[in-house]
Amino acid sequence: MPHPEGQGEFSAMRLWPASVFISCMLLGVNGFAFVMQGAVMLHNPTDMGADKEQATTFLTGDGPIMNEIYRPQFHxxxxxxxxxxxxxxxxxxxxxxxxxxxxxxxxxxxxxxxxxxxxxxxxxxxxxxxxxxxxxxxxxxxxxxxxxxxxxxxxxxxxxxxxxxxxxxxxxxxxxxxxxxxxxxxxxxxxxxxxxxxxxxxxxxxxxxxxxxxxxxxxxxxxxxxxxxxxxxxxxxxxxxxxxxxxxxxxxxxxxxxxxxxxxxxxxxxxxxxxxxxxxxxxxxxxxxxxxxxxxxxxxxxxxxxxxxxxxxxxxxxxxxxxxxxxxxxxxxxxxxxxxxxxxxxxxxxxxxxxxxxxxxxVKEIEKIAGQRHSWKEISLSPGKNLFDGIHHDLLDIHIDVKLQQNHRFLLRVRGAEISYNAETGKLVSLGKEADLPPVEGRLRLRILIDRTSVELFGNEGRVSMSSCFIPGSEEFSLTCEGGPLDISQIEVIQLNPSPGAPPLDEKK
Missing domain, CATH: 2.115.10.20 (Glycosyl hydrolase domain; family 43)
Structure with missing residues (x-):
């Protein structure tokens, strides 16, 4: 059980006395609290089989759950x-x-x-x-x-x-x-x-x-x-x-x-x-x-x-x-x-x-939330051009397969997050973190999962993995290159659909 950074030493258990909540026993829409061993445990209406609309509302009435601005949608x-x-x-x-x-x-x-x-x-x-x-x-x-x-x-x-x-x-x-x-x-x-x-x-x-x-x-x-x-x-x-x-x-x-x-x-x-x-x-x-x-x-x-x-x-x-x-x-x-x-x-x-x-x-199950697809095959991207011009989405599954020359460098920007690759050094950089990733037979394959607050990068079918969080800083979505035209074997951008919780599972399974 890791200790979070900046939290000091492990603290003793803090169970709040039930008396603190005596005046708060009725909460939100069909929410309720129950007392156990001197502490109040808050129960969400989804635990009691409430309908879907109620299940997506916070007990405090703060609005729809799972769709806040920084709420991950498939994590x-x-x-x-x-x-x-x-x-x-x-x-x-x-x-x-x-x-x-x-x-x-x-x-x-x-x-x-x-x-x-x-x-x-x-x-x-x-x-x-x-x-x-x-x-x-x-x-x-x-x-x-x-x-x-x-x-x-x-x-x-x-x-x-x-x-x-x-x-x-x-x-x-x-x-x-x-x-x-x-x-x-x-x-x-x-x-x-x-x-x-x-x-x-x-x-x-x-x-x-x-x-x-x-x-x-x-x-x-x-x-x-x-x-x-x-x-x-x-x-x-x-x-x-x-x-x-x-x-x-x-x-x-x-x-x-x-x-x-x-x-x-x-x-x-x-x-x-x-x-x-x-x-x-x-x-x-x-x-x-x-x-x-x-x-x-x-x-x-x-x-x-x-x-x-x-x-x-x-x-x-x-x-x-x-x-x-x-x-x-x-x-x-x-x-x-x-x-x-x-x-x-x-x-x-x-x-x-x-x-x-x-x-x-x-895992392959990510295909369950695949939406609109944008694909390019066997094309050349010129320096100064943005391949992804006109695409705007906050949930993405990006597949990149390119042929590299020694002086090539390309840069992917997604909502303020930056990913770059330098063919001369073989360095892959994602949100400031660096990894060695040499091309395989002159080709580089990347896969990038973008959620509202995270970037997960997989290089050459998972030989390199880089998992990072970020706070979006713009709506920019671009792929550009330097050092000459970039030969693209295939690129696919898949817009992912939100997956805000599942319907109740069959209790008889």
């Missing part, structure tokens, strides 16, 4: 107030679950709860009631969720597969909660914490099939074996009793651990261990220890990318490794919410001249 944000780390990314019965660090009482970090949203397509999200609230084991810091298909925990009660969450209770250690109704309600394990280690935190749990055991990757402040910050690996047969196996240094917060085939070859599997900032190692994991085969590598070179996590329990017939991160540090002046997630991306391992590297690319 997840909480309806109101603060969010940070994605937590408990898990797939079950047609639903992608996104739990997240959430302060339901304000726009700044604090009072950590687990917010909860679900989606059938990774695009349209329905925010559900709070999943986990603070208890005697502290506020609810980051963690993960798994589907315990074989009921190894013994928590199953009914026909549904049981979901088991492992999270950090601030000041106490690693705790367990479980759900028998697809994440709609949760029960705490009575013997929490199951690993009484603090400030170690952010447990990521996976099922390791070869050894038939659960493995936890846990951020450790000071390893007993390495003596440094890093990741500790633990094992369990039942998600309740854990044994420390090994440690690896050099990582900070929000670990992740998963296997991927290299070049889509199922016979060539490598494991990846990730830290919260996206730094990763490629190597081997035998169920006990991780053996690196690479140096520490950056996954994303943008200015707003942190607390990355990937989905568990994606069906084998899908097989994708899908990742979401927190776009830490974005600014949203005057908005009722604060912070956003990245767009979901698929991860893959590919062989490059430098070795095996991880690629990151938007």
């Amino acid at each position: 997840f944000t909480a309806r109101k107030n603060w969010l940070n780390d994605p937590n408990g990314l898990v797939y079950l019965k047609g639903e992608y679950h996104l739990f997240f660090q959430h302060n339901p009482f304000g726009r700044e970090w604090g009072n950590m709860h687990w917010g909860h949203a679900v989606s059938s397509d990774l695009i349209h999200w329905q925010e559900l009631p709070i999943a986990l609230s603070p208890d005697s084991n502290g506020t609810c810091f980051s963690g993960s969720v798994v589907v315990d298909k074989d009921n190894t925990s013994g928590f199953k009660n009914g026909e549904e597969d049981v979901l088991v969450a492992l999270y950090t209770g601030e000041g106490h250690g690693q705790c367990v909660a479980y759900s028998n109704d697809r994440g709609r309600s949760w029960t705490r394990y009575e013997k929490n914490p199951v690993i009484p280690l603090w400030p170690d935190r952010d447990p990521k749990v996976i099922w390791h099939s070869p050894t038939r055991q659960w493995i936890m990757a846990l951020y450790i402040e000071q390893g007993s074996r390495t003596g440094t910050k890093g990741i500790g690996f633990f094992s369990s047969k039942n998600l309740k009793e854990w044994t420390c196996l090994s440690e690896i240094g050099g990582f900070y917060e929000c670990p992740d651990l998963f296997p991927l085939p290299v070049d889509l070859d199922p016979q060539k599997i490598r494991w990846v261990v990730l830290g919260g900032d996206g730094q990763y190692l490629v190597g081997q994991f035998d169920g006990t220890s991780f053996k690196p085969e690479s140096e520490l590598l950056p996954l994303d070179l943008g200015q707003n990318f942190y607390a990355t996590q990937t989905y568990s329990d994606i069906p084998p017939e899908d097989g994708r490794r899908i990742q979401i991160a927190w776009m830490r540090g974005g600014e949203y002046p005057g908005m009722p919410f604060n912070q956003q997630m990245t767009f979901p991306c698929e991860l893959s391992l590919r062989t490059t001249p430098e070795g095996i590297r991880m690629y990151r690319y938007p």
Whole structure:
């Protein structure tokens, strides 16, 4: 659970007394508050099945939700107030679950709860009631969720597969909660914490099939074996009793651990261990220890990318490794919410001249919100000309495929954000951040996702990823070049349709 910049030390939990709100029990249109453990929890009418018009109105009457000037339209944000780390990314019965660090009482970090949203397509999200609230084991810091298909925990009660969450209770250690109704309600394990280690935190749990055991990757402040910050690996047969196996240094917060085939070859599997900032190692994991085969590598070179996590329990017939991160540090002046997630991306391992590297690319579901398209093929762009003259839209999916000469430089401006490429130096620059991206056989391929407050850039099919936030400063949309005519193999600009929340999902799935 990362600490936001500029917030000082972790603050103690602040639960507001119910008496503060006695005169405010009736809120907005059909909104209401209820008191729990001395604190007031605000309930949105969407949680009670209100009609669509009511569901898109803030309880305070501030106007339509999801369409404010700085509200992202195809990136997840909480309806109101603060969010940070994605937590408990898990797939079950047609639903992608996104739990997240959430302060339901304000726009700044604090009072950590687990917010909860679900989606059938990774695009349209329905925010559900709070999943986990603070208890005697502290506020609810980051963690993960798994589907315990074989009921190894013994928590199953009914026909549904049981979901088991492992999270950090601030000041106490690693705790367990479980759900028998697809994440709609949760029960705490009575013997929490199951690993009484603090400030170690952010447990990521996976099922390791070869050894038939659960493995936890846990951020450790000071390893007993390495003596440094890093990741500790633990094992369990039942998600309740854990044994420390090994440690690896050099990582900070929000670990992740998963296997991927290299070049889509199922016979060539490598494991990846990730830290919260996206730094990763490629190597081997035998169920006990991780053996690196690479140096520490950056996954994303943008200015707003942190607390990355990937989905568990994606069906084998899908097989994708899908990742979401927190776009830490974005600014949203005057908005009722604060912070956003990245767009979901698929991860893959590919062989490059430098070795095996991880690629990151938007999930295919973005096609669901594709609108009007503008395309150019096999043309030449002259210096001083703007290819995108006359196009005005704030939500874009831009595909660029160009042939480069050594002296070429081109510049893309979108609503005040600037992206440039210099063929002579091989440098790609996005909102002031720089990455090396050499052309492949004389060609450069870029993909850029533009939302109202974010730019996500993917170079050469995801070899380079740069995730950044911005505040729009103009309506300009231009592509220009220097150093001679730019040979364009293909460029496509897709105007994206807003995706302001999903209709209620079928509760019978």
